[in-house]
Amino acid sequence: MTTTLEVSGLRKQFAIGRPAIDGVSFVVPAGEIVVLLGPSGCGKTTTLRCVAGLEHPTSGEISIAGRVVSSPRRGILVPPRLRELGMVFQSYAVWPHMTVRQNVVYPLKHRRIARGEAKRKVDEVLELVGLSEYAERSVVALSGGQMQRVALARSIVYRPKLLLLDEPLSNLDAKLRLRLRDDLRVILKQTGMTALYVTHDQAEAVVLGDRIGVMRDGKLLQIGTPDQIYNRPADLFVANFTGATNELPGTLIQCNGEFGVVDFGNGRRAEAALLHPLAAGEKVRIALRPENIAIGQGNGQGNGRGNGQGNGANSFTARVVEARYQGTQTVYDIELFGRRLEVLELGTAARHQVGVDTPICLPREACWAYRDSGPSSYD
Structure with a gap:
């Protein structure tokens, strides 16, 4: 049975310092996987622990399947064991003196399930996680990945209403x-289970999540599909944290609907996408992914000093100052407008030489303009 998780205005204040969670609200519809993504200390694990009942919120409400399980204002606090949850932790948390089957069947022993039905459920879930042939093996004879599969099987064998996963892959090589x-996304989708997953790994979030919520300093900055998070970041921090690590400061001098013209000084200008309302004259920062800079390409009109907008393209000339060959790709450091940017080029050959000027193109759709609030929000 799947269910919906609703978190509304969640706040957790410890004894000192800023709140660990500050007004977080989101909904996980039945059968959906939502990933909370962010750096250490952002509040993602504390949010998960509040949902589990392992932490007591200061304020806000948490509902599972329409039932309020936590509401300090109303004096409601349902114990973890009564929330019908499954949990998978960073540590495997398996019982070393038991076999795989004994570990997985353990939660069923306390749920008054007949022996034959319990065996059927265990066999079914072991096949789902790919451990059928290891059923009678001691868990200490398994690899780390296999032990984590045992932990997952044990958490879903009784079909909890909601599955919580706290960085379950972080201890694996x-x-x-x-x-x-x-495999994990396939397994979760086959069960149809609703899941809340916590990680600091962006690639993990994209592969696993139907939606991703990016957190920082206890706040949920943006929640959306992986495509929305990666291609329309809500602010500079979200852009930086999900890989748009290049920044160019400038001044917005013209707005044309979804795009604007940014002046980088000395008459050097480029078009950029305006992902939130900005006014001409505002200081902005352009966020740009290394893989979105086209190196060795241009319209032949940019020289790093002009406006670089011939034929609607942001074309300039930049100098290659460093190259790091990585086999299937090369990462270059280039110098543009007096700043160093990182460029990623796919291919098994490094095509550009250090110390040489080369044309580049900055696609306007990939140049995201954000209001400049001082130092980079990722620093």
Whole structure:
């Protein structure tokens, strides 16, 4: 059975300092996977622990399947064991003296399920997570990835209303992490389970989430589909944290609907996308992903000093100051407008030499203008 999770105005204040969670609201519809993404200390795990009942919110409400399980204002606080949740933690938390089957069947022993039905459920979930042939093996004989599959199987065997996952892949090595990351979404979708997943890994969030919520300093800055988060970030922090690590400061001098013209000084201008309302004359920062800068391409009219807008393109000339060959791609540092930008070019050959000027193009759709509030919000 799937269910809906509703979090409204959630706040958690510890003894000192700023709130760990500050007015967070979101809904996870039945059968959806929502990922809370953000750096350490942003409040994502505290939010998950409040949903689980392991932390007591200062204010706000949490509802599971339409039932309020936490509301300090109304004096409601349902214990974790009565919230019908499943949880998967960073640590595998398996019982080392038991076999795989014994670990997975354990939650069913306390739910008055007949032995035959329990065996059927365990066999079904072990097949789902790919551990059928390991059913009678001791868990200490398994790899880390297999032990985490045991933990997942144990959490879903009784079909909880809601599954909570707190960075469950962080203790795995890189290869296992990638494999289980891809498998995990398939497993969750096959069960149809509603899930709230916490991670600091952007790639993990994109692969797993139907929607992603980006958090910082206890606040939920933006929640949307992976495509929305990556291609229309709500602010400079969201853009930076999800990979738009290049920044160019300038002044917005003209607005043309969804686009505007930004002056970078000395007459150097480019078009940029306006993702939120801005007025001519405002100081802005342009956020730009390394993979969205086209190196070696231009319309031949940009020289790094003009407006670079011939034929509607932001074309300039930049100097390559460093190249890092990585096999299937090369990462360049280029100098443009007196600033260093990072450029990623796919391919097994490095095509541009250090110390040489090369044409570049900054697609206006990939140049996101945000109001300049001082130092980078990612710093």
